[in-house]
Amino acid sequence: MANLNTEFHRDLIATAHALADAAREATLLHFRKPGLLADSKETARFDPVTVADRLAEERMRAILAQRRPEDAILGEEYGAKAGTSGLTWVLDPIDGTRGYLSGTPTWGVLISVADESGPVYGLIDQPYIRERFEGGFGLARGQGPSGEFALACRAARPLADAIMLSTFPEVGTAAEHLAFRRVADRVRLVRYGMDCYGYALIAAGQIDLVIEAGLQPYDVQAPIAVIEAAGGVMTDWQGNPCPQGGQVLAAANAAVHAEALAALNG
Incomplete structure (x- = not known):
């Protein structure tokens, strides 16, 4: 799955961006809005989940049901759905709900597609500052308020x-x-x-x-x-x-x- 120049890979990438666009809209409906409440998934510590977490995942799952119904899904809020294609979409509608509740822009939406070897393509989206980072299928690029940029990790240092x-x-x-x-x-x-x-x-x-x-x-x-x-x-x-x-x-x-x-x- 290393070649970007196939209709198959282009469809997966387009689907991932459609999911990110939907989650961006859903999360921004509630971000920094007064009265946002959170339930806790645990009793021993505060592990929050909000209406925005659930809404974002619901909207992403609806897109997958339409565009990629044969694929499996693993999502933080609604668990696993079986598939037949050998591919699994792994979704975290808000990674960093504590930050989301606090109004900081360091949370994000995580979307990836995996085969039996592990993740083959991934996308990290920060809706509020409109930054998106993607990697896989020959791509390593980001986009944000200043335009598109290449992703490249820094060189070795002690x-x-x-x-x-x-x-x-x-x-x-x-x-x-x-x-x-x-x-x-x-x-x-x-x-x-x-x-x-x-x-x-x-x-x-x-x-x-x-x-x-x-x-x-x-x-x-x-x-x-x-x-x-x-x-x-x-x-x-x-x-x-x-x-x-x-x-x-x-x-x-x-x-x-x-x-x-x-x-x-x-």
Whole structure:
């Protein structure tokens, strides 16, 4: 599935953009609007879901039912739907609902299509600032308020010079947090709260690393496709493929990935 010059690939790409357009409209209906409420999916901690999460996924599923009814779907809000084509659309209608509730523009919509080998194309969309990042089928490009631009991860530099992002300071379990700190204490700069936008910034050549834990397939599959298309590396903390989520190490290049991996594992 590496050749863009087929009607099949063009249809998948056009479908992904149609999904992103629909989710962009749905999420902006409620973003920064007064009275937005959230339910929590968990009782032990605040894991919010809003009417915008549900509406965006509903609209994306409706498009897939019309355009790609034979494909499977895995979505954060409405679970799995079986398919017969061998392809699965993996959808996160709002990655970063806490940020969405807070009014920050670091949340996004994640859309990917996967075959039996994992994600083959992915799209990260930030509706409010109108930035979109896509990778796969020979593409590695972004578009935003300043126009279209190529995606390319930054060149290798020592871990001590690296910029690293993560969503939460308290990454994962106590043991995972200690491993994370081994890297965080060695890099030049660490910033928090970026959600999926951090992965887009790796692909755009702005930062070097994202390290997180406790993720789901819909959190990681679009970023995997986008980052790998831009020349980066995304694995678990043992260096293995991570399409099912869990512990994730995303890096701009193989060299900084190797340094961070060694630090994570002591």
